[in-house]
Amino acid sequence: MAADPAWEDLPGYDYPVHHCSVQGVKLAYIDEGPAQAAPIVLLHSVPAWGFAFRSMLPWLVQSGHRVLVPDLLGCGRSDKPSHPSGFGVAAQLTSLSEWLQQLGLQHITLYGQGLGGLLGIRLALLHPQRFDRLALANTRSPLDPRRRSRFATLGALWPRWSPVYPVDWVMRSACQSKLSRNTLKIYAAPFSQRSHTAAVRHLANWTHWDGRKERDAEITQAWLAMTLWHKPLLTLFGSRDRLTHGGQHWFIDQVPGAKRQPHQIIHQAGHCLSEDKGPEVALALHQFISRPQV
Numbered sequence: 001m002a003a004d005p006a007w008e009d010l011p012g013y014d015y016p017v018h019h020c021s022v023q024g025v026k027l028a029y030i031d032e033g034p035a036q037a038a039p040i041v042l043l044h045s046v047p048a049w050g051f052a053f054r055s056m057l058p059w060l061v062q063s064g065h066r067v068l069v070p071d072l073l074g075c076g077r078s079d080k081p082s083h084p085s086g087f088g089v090a091a092q093l094t095s096l097s098e099w100l101q102q103l104g105l106q107h108i109t110l111y112g113q114g115l116g117g118l119l120g121i122r123l124a125l126l127h128p129q130r131f132d133r134l135a136l137a138n139t140r141s142p143l144d145p146r147r148r149s150r151f152a153t154l155g156a157l158w159p160r161w162s163p164v165y166p167v168d169w170v171m172r173s174a175c176q177s178k179l180s181r182n183t184l185k186i187y188a189a190p191f192s193q194r195s196h197t198a199a200v201r202h203l204a205n206w207t208h209w210d211g212r213k214e215r216d217a218e219i220t221q222a223w224l225a226m227t228l229w230h231k232p233l234l235t236l237f238g239s240r241d242r243l244t245h246g247g248q249h250w251f252i253d254q255v256p257g258a259k260r261q262p263h264q265i266i267h268q269a270g271h272c273l274s275e276d277k278g279p280e281v282a283l284a285l286h287q288f289i290s291r292p293q294v
Contacts, residue, residue, distance in 0.1 A: 010186060012054040017077055020070075020102055022095040025086065028077035029099070032057060033066035038107040038132070040285070042069045043096075045114025045138075047167045047200040048174075048272060049076030051186055052113070055278025056285075063286050070099060072119075074199020076190050087199035089119070096123050106130055109289050111281075113137040113273060114244070115203055121233075125225050133232040133293075134257070135285055137273045140247035142223050143254075160205065165197040174271040176240050226255060233257040234288045236281060238269030262288065 019026045030050055040060060042053045050069040060067045071078040073095050074087035081087050096119065100108075108131045112120030117139025124131040168184035179187075191197045233255050235248035251258045264284055269276040 010051065010054075011182075013051050013057075015057070020095075020099045022098040025073060025079040025081060025095070027070055027073060027079075027095050027099055029068055029070040030057070031066070031068050031103075033061040034064065035066060037064055037066040038109065038289075039066045039068055039105050040109045040111065040289070041105070041120075042067065042274075043110065043112040043116030043120050044069075044072065044075070045116050045272070046072070046075060046203045047165070047170055047191065047197070048113075048187065048275075049190060051076070052272060052274050053278070056274050056282040059279050059282040060286065063282075065286070065289070068103075068105070070096065071190075072116075072199070072203075074196075074203075080190075080196050080199065082195065082198060084198075084202050088202060089122075092119055092203075093122055093126065097126060100127060100130055107132050109133050109135065109285070111135040111137065111285055112139060114139060114271060118142070121226055121229070122222065124231075125222070125229065128231075131231065133234070133288065134229070135234040135236060135288060136251065137236045137281065138238055138241050138244045138247070138271050139235075139251075140244040141226065141250045141254075143226070144247060144250040146246065146250075160201065165191070165194075165201055167191050167197070167200075171272070171275075174243075175275045176238070176268055176270040177276045179275070228256075230256045232261055232288070232291075232293055234261050234284075235263045236273060236284055237265055238271060238273050238276065239265050239267045240269060241271045243271050262291070 015030045015032055018029050018031055044050060044052050049071045053069050057067055072092055074080050110120045110124060110131060117136035121134060124134055167188040171184060171187045172179055235251050237248045248263060252263060266273055266277050266280060273281050
C-alpha cells in the first residue's frame with residue numbers, strides 16, 4: 001500500500017499517523033489539537049475510514065478541541081486481520097478499549113457515524129467513567145422494531161456473496177455530494193487487494209443487524225443496556241440517507257440521555273454525513289459540547 005500514490009497524497013488529511021499495538025495488531029489513529037483539552041473521538045462507518053472526517057478536523061481543532069480519529073481494525077491504515085475473530089465487533093471493542101486505556105482518555109465526547117455509532121455506544125457502556133456524551137450520526141439501533149428498507153437490507157447482505165466489493169461505488173452511493181475521482185481513489189486505497197475487504201464485508205452486516213432475533217441472552221442484554229444511558233446523547237441524521245432514515249426516533253424515545261437534546265436533521269446529506277456536510281456537523285458537535293448538560 002505504501003507504493004500507492006493515493007497514500008502519499010491525502011489532501012486535507014496529511015496529519016501524523018500514530019499506532020497502538022493491541023494483541024499483536026496495530027490500530028492506526030490521528031491525534032490533533034491541544035493535549036490538555038477534553039478529547040473528541042470520531043468513529044467511522046464502513047467502508048469509510050478516518051479520511052471521511054477531514055473536513056471536520058480543522059474546524060474542531062481550531063475551536064480548541066483535541067480530536068482523535070482511529071481507523072477500525074481491517075480499515076484505513078490499521079492492520080487487516082484475515083479472520084473474523086480479528087476484526088469482528090468483539091475484536092473492535094477490545095482494540096478500542098485497549099486504545100482508550102493506553103492513551104488514558106477521560107471526559108470523552110464520542111461521535112459515531114453508522115457502524116461507528118453502534119460501536120461507540122457499546123464502548124461507552126463498557127467504560128462509562130471515560131465518556132461525558134455521545135453523538136450518533138445515521139446510526140440505527142438493533143432494537144428498533146420498524147422494518148428496514150429494501151436498500152438497507154441489500155446493503156447489509158450483498159457483501160457476503162458478491163465476488164467484488166467496489167469501495168468507490170459504495171462511497172459514491174453513500175454521499176449526496178459528488179466525490180472527485182481522486183477522493184474515491186483515496187477511499188479505495190486501503191482495500192487494494194480482495195483479502196483487505198474481509199473486515200468491511202463482515203461489518204457491513206452489523207450496520208443493520210436485528211438484535212430482536214438474537215438468541216444469545218448475553219448479547220441481547222448488552223444492547224438493551226443502551227436504554228440505561230443517562231448522559232447526553234445527540235442524534236444527527238441526513239435527510240437523504242436511505243439506509244437509516246428515521247432511526248433517530250428509537251434513541252429519542254428509548255434512551256434517557258436523548259431527552260431534551262438538540263437533535264438535528266442535516267439537509268441535503270446522505271449516509272456519510274461528514275463527507276456531505278462536514279463543517280455543519282462539526283458545528284453541531286461543538287454546540288452540543290458547549291451546551292450545559294441537561
